[in-house]
Amino acid sequence: MSFVPPGTGWPGDPATADTPVAHDPAGVRRLAAGSDDLAELTARQSVCRACPRLVEWREEVATVKRRAFADETYWGRPVPGWGAERPRVLLVGLAPAAHGGNRTGRIFTGDRSGDWLFASLYRSGLAERETSTYAGDGQRLIDTRVVASVRCAPPANKPTPEEKAACFPWMARELALVAPYVRVVVALGGYAWQAMWPALRDAGYELPRSRPPFGHGAEVEVRHGDAPVTLLGCYHPSQQNTFTGRVTAQMLDSIFEKARSMAL
Numbered sequence: 001m002s003f004v005p006p007g008t009g010w011p012g013d014p015a016t017a018d019t020p021v022a023h024d025p026a027g028v029r030r031l032a033a034g035s036d037d038l039a040e041l042t043a044r045q046s047v048c049r050a051c052p053r054l055v056e057w058r059e060e061v062a063t064v065k066r067r068a069f070a071d072e073t074y075w076g077r078p079v080p081g082w083g084a085e086r087p088r089v090l091l092v093g094l095a096p097a098a099h100g101g102n103r104t105g106r107i108f109t110g111d112r113s114g115d116w117l118f119a120s121l122y123r124s125g126l127a128e129r130e131t132s133t134y135a136g137d138g139q140r141l142i143d144t145r146v147v148a149s150v151r152c153a154p155p156a157n158k159p160t161p162e163e164k165a166a167c168f169p170w171m172a173r174e175l176a177l178v179a180p181y182v183r184v185v186v187a188l189g190g191y192a193w194q195a196m197w198p199a200l201r202d203a204g205y206e207l208p209r210s211r212p213p214f215g216h217g218a219e220v221e222v223r224h225g226d227a228p229v230t231l232l233g234c235y236h237p238s239q240q241n242t243f244t245g246r247v248t249a250q251m252l253d254s255i256f257e258k259a260r261s262m263a264l
Contacts, residue, residue, distance in 0.1 A: 002059035003076030006047050010105055011136025014043040014080055022048045025166040032169035038177055042080035045151055045170050051163045054152035061098045061153065075105035075135075078152050081174050082106055083145035086181040088263035089126060089256075092171075093236075094191040095150040095159055102153035105135045107146045116237035117188075120249060124256035143264060147174050149195035168199065176203035179224050183263040186255060189236030190214040196231075205229065216251060230262050 006015035021044075022028040028050050035041035049055050062076030079096040096102050100111030108114035109132040121127035121144065128140040150159045150167045159167075175182075175196075185200070187193040193214040201207050206223040218233030234255040241247040 002063040004073065004105070006043075006077075010075065011134075012082075012105065013046070014039060015046045016043070019043045019047050022050045024050050028166055029169045032173040035173055035177075038081070038085055038174070041170070041173055041177065042082075045080040045174075046078055048078045048151065048167075048170070050166050051152065054150075054154055054159070054163055057155050058098075058102050058152050061102055066099045069099060069103060072103065074103045076102060077105070079105060079107050079148065080151065081145060081147040083141035084143050085145075085178075086143075087141075087145035087178055088143040088181060088183050089145075089259050090175070090178060090182045090185045091144065091146045091188060092185060092192045092196045093146065093148045093188045094195065095148050095157065096153045097157075098153040100153075101148075104133070106132065107148055108132065109139075110134060112239050112242070113237045116242055116247070116249070116252065120237075120252035120256050123249075123253055124260050126256055126260055143260075145178060147171055149192060149199070164195065168202075171195070172199040172202040175199050179203050179205070182224070182229060183227065184230045184232060184259040186232045186234050186259055187214070188234055189238075192236075193218075193233055200231075216247075217255070230259075232259060 004010045006019055007017045020031055022031050031044045059076050062074035079101040096107055097111045101107045104110040108117050114132055118127050118132040119130045122130035126142050126144045132139045149171050187196055197211050212220050214233050216235045220231040222229050232255055235241055235247045237247055
């Protein structure tokens with residue numbers, strides 16, 4: 001089996017064998033719109049098969065595996081949103097890593113980017129533990145939720161425009177369901193910054209007509225109903241950024257400490 005069948009006991013698996021599956025973009029739109037709560041939505045996200053290239057890639061990676069994880073079972077499915085059900089802080093990424101989220105079943109879990117991210121969230125009071133290594137490891141996000149604009153690991157970390165469009169309703173619906181509680185949205189990287197704006201608009205946020213440029217520490221105030229919401233830009237804690245010093249622990253901490261202060 002090249003992926004974990006839903007409902008077979010994987011820690012945190014939101015789906016069951018009866019969860020409806022989207023097989024094309026129209027199915028994504030229908031099932032996302034018809035999801036009444038996060039439990040239903042994340043279950044449907046986690047079994048999606050709408051993008052043939054991404055399905056083939058994620059399952060091939062789960063079969064071939066990386067040598068360091070050769071003895072492990074890979075998740076091999078879309079990675080749903082994860083964290084608090086009523087988050088004050090929302091983190092937005094681009095897509096799960098092939099041997100990170102695609103292996104563990106949890107976004108930013110089990111890879112170097114996640115090591116930096118969760119350590120900073122812990123220091124900032126937004127995570128219960130400083131590491132996140134596998135589903136069911138006891139990690140808990142505090143008033144915080146993490147989502148990705150694309151739910152499957154893409155080849156070369158580059159989803160196509162068509163794949164981004166097909167996955168869009170999943171994120172837009174998730175943003176709409178948590179919007180009554182969210183007060184700060186942090187985009188992890190320029191791609192996430194670009195992807196979140198149309199999803200926020202679709203979720204009912206009042207946004208500026210033109211999208212401000214992305215940058216580390218970029219800050220924009222928007223509204224959802226009567227509530228002010230702050231959008232923050234944060235460089236992605238990728239290996240390239242952390243190895244070169246473009247991103248430091250202090251830089252991440254400053255963003256998440258600010259997010260926590262604004263939200264709580």
